[in-house]
Amino acid sequence: MKTWFFTFALMILFASGINSQQVSKKNWTLVHERTATWCPFCGTWGWNMKDEIFSTYADQNLIFMAVHHSGDLVNQTATELGDNFSGTGQPIFYMDGSNLNVNSSNIAERIRDIKIAMDFKATQSVFAGVGVEATLNNNTKTLTAKAKVEFLEAVEGGDYYLGLYLVEDVLNFQSSRTGTPLHRNVIRQSLLPTTFGKALKTGAVAKGTIFNVDASLANVSSTRDKIKVVAIIWNKVGSKYIFFNANVVSVGIPASTDFEADTNNDLIVTQNESKSVIVDIKNIVLDQDAVLNISDISGRLLASQQVFKNNSNQILTLSGDFNPGVHIITLVSDKKRISKKLVLH
Numbered sequence: 001m002k003t004w005f006f007t008f009a010l011m012i013l014f015a016s017g018i019n020s021q022q023v024s025k026k027n028w029t030l031v032h033e034r035t036a037t038w039c040p041f042c043g044t045w046g047w048n049m050k051d052e053i054f055s056t057y058a059d060q061n062l063i064f065m066a067v068h069h070s071g072d073l074v075n076q077t078a079t080e081l082g083d084n085f086s087g088t089g090q091p092i093f094y095m096d097g098s099n100l101n102v103n104s105s106n107i108a109e110r111i112r113d114i115k116i117a118m119d120f121k122a123t124q125s126v127f128a129g130v131g132v133e134a135t136l137n138n139n140t141k142t143l144t145a146k147a148k149v150e151f152l153e154a155v156e157g158g159d160y161y162l163g164l165y166l167v168e169d170v171l172n173f174q175s176s177r178t179g180t181p182l183h184r185n186v187i188r189q190s191l192l193p194t195t196f197g198k199a200l201k202t203g204a205v206a207k208g209t210i211f212n213v214d215a216s217l218a219n220v221s222s223t224r225d226k227i228k229v230v231a232i233i234w235n236k237v238g239s240k241y242i243f244f245n246a247n248v249v250s251v252g253i254p255a256s257t258d259f260e261a262d263t264n265n266d267l268i269v270t271q272n273e274s275k276s277v278i279v280d281i282k283n284i285v286l287d288q289d290a291v292l293n294i295s296d297i298s299g300r301l302l303a304s305q306q307v308f309k310n311n312s313n314q315i316l317t318l319s320g321d322f323n324p325g326v327h328i329i330t331l332v333s334d335k336k337r338i339s340k341k342l343v344l345h
Contacts, residue, residue: 021131021148022326027121028246029062030232031100031114032187034082034092037071043176045104046091052111054184062118063230063248065167066186073172077165078187080195084241096243127153128205128244130162134229134251136220143217143251145191145229149200154207159236160244163197164215165190167248169226185228191215196234196241224251250300267340269329276319277344281307281331290333294318296325307331 031053035042053064068074069082069090085094093100095114102110132147145164167185174181192198192215200211220227230248234241268280277294286309294303303320322344330339 021133021146023129023131023148023150023152024061024245024247025126025129025152026061027124027126029096029114029118029121030065030243030246031062031093031095032065032067032081034069034085034087034090034094035066036068036090037073037173037183038175039071039090040176041104042091043174043181045107046093046102047174047177047181049091049093049102049107049110050184052107053114056111057114057118060118061122062114063246064185065165065230066183068186073170073183073186075188077190077195081187084196125153126245127151127155128160128233130231130233130245130247132164132229132231132247132249134249136224136227136251141218141220143191143220143227143229145215145231147213147215147231149211149213149233151205151207151209155205157204159202160200160205161197161234161236161241162200162211162213163190163195163232163234164192164213165230165232166217166220167228167230168222188227189217191217191229196236197232200233227251267329267331267338269340269342271344274319275322275344276317277303277322277329277342279316279318279329281314281316284331284338286333286336288333288335290331290336292316292318293330293332294320294322295328295330296323302327 033046033050035046039046050064067078067082069079085097087099093102093110095117100110100113128149128151130147130149132145134143134145136143143166147162147164149162166188168188170183170186171180172183174183190197198213201209228248228250230246232246233244235244267284270278272278279292286307289309290307292305292307293301295301302322303318305316305318307316324344327342327344328339329342330337
């Protein structure tokens with residue numbers, strides 16, 4: 001595919017004003033663990049099950065959340081989420097709300113069960129998807145999320161909600177573990193006033209219907225590399241909330257508030273035949289060393305290169321695991337941030 005096609009695609013992207021809240025058109029799987037820091041089994045075979053989930057399903061359409069029902073990582077959101085599902089004791093692993101019945105001797109079997117379910121869901125229609133973008137202001141410590149739910153098929157009825165949740169990687173005590181281990185994807189707080197979020201629609205929903213939901217959370221103490229925002233579409237049936245679909249996003253930095261905007265210069269970006277990204281920064285004036293990054297639409301860093309201020313008049317080549325689709329390229333220093341959306345083929 002020729003460079004001119006990439007440039008043409010880039011022009012179309014800017015002209016159409018594509019929103020980075022790109023709605024996922026896949027069926028996601030939610031695995032959550034009912035757990036507690038004082039629980040011995042949560043630190044032995046429960047911990048092993050969690051490690052297997054992360055290693056087996058990394059970068060796939062699976063979201064894991066640790067829901068602490070008691071102990072020193074408990075919170076109101078976790079308590080209300082936990083109360084929505086049947087079961088007592090811990091650890092309990094749920095897939096899309098159903099108990100996986102994991103124990104110390106069947107971990108490998110249950111990991112296979114998750115794969116079977118995910119493979120089956122991949123063949124099924126996606127009735128509704130959600131896209132979300134999230135930023136953390138380094139000055140005010142305010143987390144902001146913007147989500148878009150789109151019904152990709154018509155549904156005859158239901159009672160639909162969108163929940164937005166802050167999950168965090170936390171160093172904390174865990175019974176049966178030595179030292180201070182890292183607890184991954186701990187549910188910390190709802191970004192919306194209620195745990196199960198904003199009501200979207202009750203009754204039939206037409207294909208193509210879109211709902212936009214914005215939320216913010218003040219006084220976030222963690223750094224952005226340790227947090228994510230999980231968006232979950234719930235279907236309320238009676239008094240219970242049933243998992244419908246979801247998405248997860250890493251957290252970025254809002255350029256307009258944390259950096260000096262550069263309005264006079266721009267990045268010149270092309271893509272060559274080998275699919276490497278060529279970045280001409282000869283029009284960029286740098287008074288500090290900077291870093292050039294390429295991320296996917298979820299914020300996952302794919303390639304990075306340092307740029308020295310004394311050598312800013314140069315053309316850079318970035319190679320990496322670039323799948324076709326929308327990406328973000330960013331040149332960033334302590335005082336300057338220049339970002340551009342681009343379509344890679």
